[in-house]
Amino acid sequence: MKLNSLLLIFSLGVLLFVHACRSPKSDDKLRSTIETALADDPGIAVDVEEGNVTLDGQIGSDSLKQAIEDKVKAAGAEKIKSIHNNIVVNQPEPEDAREKYHEIVGGAIDSTLTRDVSRVLADFPTITAQVKDGIIIATGNIEKSQLDSLQKKLEHIKPKGIDMKGVTSR
Numbered sequence: 001m002k003l004n005s006l007l008l009i010f011s012l013g014v015l016l017f018v019h020a021c022r023s024p025k026s027d028d029k030l031r032s033t034i035e036t037a038l039a040d041d042p043g044i045a046v047d048v049e050e051g052n053v054t055l056d057g058q059i060g061s062d063s064l065k066q067a068i069e070d071k072v073k074a075a076g077a078e079k080i081k082s083i084h085n086n087i088v089v090n091q092p093e094p095e096d097a098r099e100k101y102h103e104i105v106g107g108a109i110d111s112t113l114t115r116d117v118s119r120v121l122a123d124f125p126t127i128t129a130q131v132k133d134g135i136i137i138a139t140g141n142i143e144k145s146q147l148d149s150l151q152k153k154l155e156h157i158k159p160k161g162i163d164m165k166g167v168t169s170r
Contacts, residue, residue: 030079037075041068044087051078051081058088063112065089112133116157124150127167134159139166 003106008126009035031048038044041064053072065087072083107113113131127140127150135157147169154162 010073026079030076034075036071037071038068041071044068046072048093051079052084052088053080054084055083057088060089061089084129113157113159115121117154118149120157123153129154131159135161135163135168141170144169 002028015069027048027050030051030053031046034046034048034053035050038046041059044059047054047056051075055068055072059068065085068087070087073080098154110131110133112156113134113136117131117136124140126142127138129136129138131137134166136154138150138154147167150167151162151164
């Protein structure tokens with residue numbers, strides 16, 4: 001009976017010691033490592049509590065939001081228990097945002113553009129498009145009154161260029 005009580009007290013002491021060693025210093029070190037990794041991404045706040053990382057701030061695109069989370073994962077590796085990405089996408093996307101994302105992910109710009117173009121073209125069922133080397137090549141038939149709207153929406157996703165020669169208006 002006394003042995004069980006001693007074992008229980010010892011176990012609780014070890015548990016409290018491990019918990020006390022884990023939190024403040026290791027969280028501060030992890031926060032510092034993540035903040036260093038995000039030095040090129042101003043305006044992103046990092047909070048770490050018991051290995052759980054919370055990101056807050058505002059950014060101009062979903063692709064940059066994901067790239068920031070990927071940087072955090074790489075910087076913290078096995079020390080991160082979870083990431084709560086509370087970054088809000090609502091700022092105008094910087095001119096070089098897609099190129100910056102392209103550099104980070106190593107060449108996936110066409111697949112990202114293709115996804116964004118598909119979303120835009122959902123509103124324009126008579127238009128099809130391909131993406132090659134960051135340039136959108138659109139084809140199809142559209143009402144003259146919708147042509148300007150299509151052009152603006154395609155420009156908003158920041159491609160390297162837009163080829164509308166294949167689009168006719170009626």
